[in-house]
Amino acid sequence: MFDDFFIRALVAGIGVAFVTGPLGCFVIWRRLSYFGDTLAHSALLGVTLAFTMEFNIAISVFVISSMIALILIQLQKKTNLPGDALLGLLAHSSLAVGLVVIGFLTFIRFDIMGLLFGDILAVSVDDLLIIWIGGALILLVLKLIWKPLFASTVNYELAEAEGLNPDRAKAIFTILMAAIIAISIKMVGLLLITGMLIIPAAMARNLSSSPQSMVIYSIIGGLLSVIIGLFTSLEFNTSSGPSIITAALLLFILSLFKIKQSIKLKN
Amino acid sequence: MSTDQNILVKLNDAGLQLNSKWLVKGVSLQVEKGKIVTLIGPNGSGKSTTAKIALGIYKKIDGSVEKYTNKVGYVPQKISIDWTLPLRVNDFMMLTESLNKETIDEALSLTGVIHLKDKNLGDLSGGEFQRVLLARAISKKPDLLVLDEPVQGVDFTGEIALYELIKKISDELSCGILLISHDLHTVMSATDHVVCLNGHVCCSGSPMDVAKNNEYKALFGEQASQILSRYQHKHDHIHTDEGEIKKN
Numbered sequence: 083m084f085d086d087f088f089i090r091a092l093v094a095g096i097g098v099a100f101v102t103g104p105l106g107c108f109v110i111w112r113r114l115s116y117f118g119d120t121l122a123h124s125a126l127l128g129v130t131l132a133f134t135m136e137f138n139i140a141i142s143v144f145v146i147s148s149m150i151a152l153i154l155i156q157l158q159k160k161t162n163l164p165g166d167a168l169l170g171l172l173a174h175s176s177l178a179v180g181l182v183v184i185g186f187l188t189f190i191r192f193d194i195m196g197l198l199f200g201d202i203l204a205v206s207v208d209d210l211l212i213i214w215i216g217g218a219l220i221l222l223v224l225k226l227i228w229k230p231l232f233a234s235t236v237n238y239e240l241a242e243a244e245g246l247n248p249d250r251a252k253a254i255f256t257i258l259m260a261a262i263i264a265i266s267i268k269m270v271g272l273l274l275i276t277g278m279l280i281i282p283a284a285m286a287r288n289l290s291s292s293p294q295s296m297v298i299y300s301i302i303g304g305l306l307s308v309i310i311g312l313f314t315s316l317e318f319n320t321s322s323g324p325s326i327i328t329a330a331l332l333l334f335i336l337s338l339f340k341i342k343q344s345i346k347l348k349n
Numbered sequence: 350m351s352t353d354q355n356i357l358v359k360l361n362d363a364g365l366q367l368n369s370k371w372l373v374k375g376v377s378l379q380v381e382k383g384k385i386v387t388l389i390g391p392n393g394s395g396k397s398t399t400a401k402i403a404l405g406i407y408k409k410i411d412g413s414v415e416k417y418t419n420k421v422g423y424v425p426q427k428i429s430i431d432w433t434l435p436l437r438v439n440d441f442m443m444l445t446e447s448l449n450k451e452t453i454d455e456a457l458s459l460t461g462v463i464h465l466k467d468k469n470l471g472d473l474s475g476g477e478f479q480r481v482l483l484a485r486a487i488s489k490k491p492d493l494l495v496l497d498e499p500v501q502g503v504d505f506t507g508e509i510a511l512y513e514l515i516k517k518i519s520d521e522l523s524c525g526i527l528l529i530s531h532d533l534h535t536v537m538s539a540t541d542h543v544v545c546l547n548g549h550v551c552c553s554g555s556p557m558d559v560a561k562n563n564e565y566k567a568l569f570g571e572q573a574s575q576i577l578s579r580y581q582h583k584h585d586h587i588h589t590d591e592g593e594i595k596k597n
Contacts, residue, residue, distance in 0.1 A: 233445050
């Protein structure tokens with residue numbers, strides 16, 4: 083069944099969408115879009131490392147992204163630069179360093195377009211295992227830290243005062259972000275991963291009135307984007323990442339009609 | 350003073366320094382089961398900081414905090430909630446603890462906002478939101494309630510009713526309450542112990558003791574009990590950057 087590359091891509095994409103749905107909601111709630119972007123950019127370094135050391139891409143990307151997250155936290159403590167400047171610094175320098183390293187690795191043929199924008203042909207059976215097992219782990223951990231993470235997203239001091247340990251939840255969430263980037267890089271490509279996190283969640287925000295319903299709509303939006311996007315990719319021979327994100331954008335635009343109604347009702 | 354088992358939280362000579370400036374210094378106080386301890390003092394005197402020290406929100410403090418319970422309900426003075434979050438009152442009630450429907454309904458009824466249960470949190474008025482905050486804090490039946498100006502923005506009759514409710518909760522749940530209030534009238538009538546702050550503890554004791562205290566009079570003026578909620582703060586001393594106190 084998994085012999086067909088398209089079935090593999092579809093199964094992989096569906097697995098990714100289940101995880102990006104809830105994580106994406108937190109990315110929006112906690113205003114972490116650029117943080118996600120930075121981690122995704124740094125993933126290129128992880129990929130080059132994987133090629134040089136002949137190592138698994140997902141694991142290598144996960145390690146490098148987690149390290150970049152740690153470096154960011156240290157820089158935030160040690161420097162007086164604003165957060166967005168540090169994010170930009172890390173995002174672009176790690177992308178640049180990654181590309182320079184690729185330039186040196188002349189003995190390996192790189193599919194740069196595939197790395198940046200995703201390639202459904204590249205999804206192997208091993209990748210499916212990583213996506214589904216890794217994804218299940220991410221969701222399990224997210225479920226465990228849901229209460230402190232959500233409470234501290236609403237109000238940090240309330241969560242801290244009432245004994246929920248929000249700092250630990252935040253640190254774990256950072257690791258989960260690195261993990262989702264690692265497992266979705268082949269599907270969506272490193273330039274578009276944040277889109278996969280944000281756009282379905284943004285669509286869901288337009289349709290929902292409670293955090294739970296937003297998570298559910300976000301998963302549904304992600305699943306639809308993956309399915310529509312991949313069929314488009316197959317039909318028109320476009321890169322999988324841009325096709326999925328374009329489908330997500332269309333869903334978001336459709337959701338705007340829903341929000342218009344509710345604003346009218348309010349006034 | 351009662352036995353040690355009744356102590357819920359105890360501050361020993363606690364203080365907080367931020368950018369080498371003392372926000373509050375040398376505060377010792379304790380909150381016991383069934384007792385209301387009220388912090389009073391002018392703006393910037395370190396009331397909220399003291400409450401946050403007691404709650405364990407600040408990590409790098411001077412002195413020490415001994416906290417003997419984890420069942421805490423907190424009503425912060427300022428709360429900045431991102432209104433882009435889709436959050437109904439009902440979701441907010443379960444923010445830090447999962448509660449059943451009856452418990453939530455009961456708490457919202459007590460503070461008079463049960464009709465707002467399915468409303469979006471961002472659609473509430475200031476006073477309504479304050480009532481929801483209080484309902485959330487009491488719904489989990491905490492051992493320790495920390496209320497930082499819990500009735501701000503609440504209408505006059507509501508204010509009296511809520512203070513009566515706070516007193517009732519303290520008696521019924523026998524929980525300890527650390528209250529910050531500007532309403533000296535309430536402070537004097539409902540409180541067991543008053544701590545008067547002005548960057549440090551000016552004086553403390555029973556409401557009557559404090560009212561007679563000279564430092565209190567200097568801080569709030571002779572007619573403090575008549576002025577009730579509005580009062581003028583006369584400085585009898587200044588604070589240097591190092592946190593030293595100099596008499597004028």
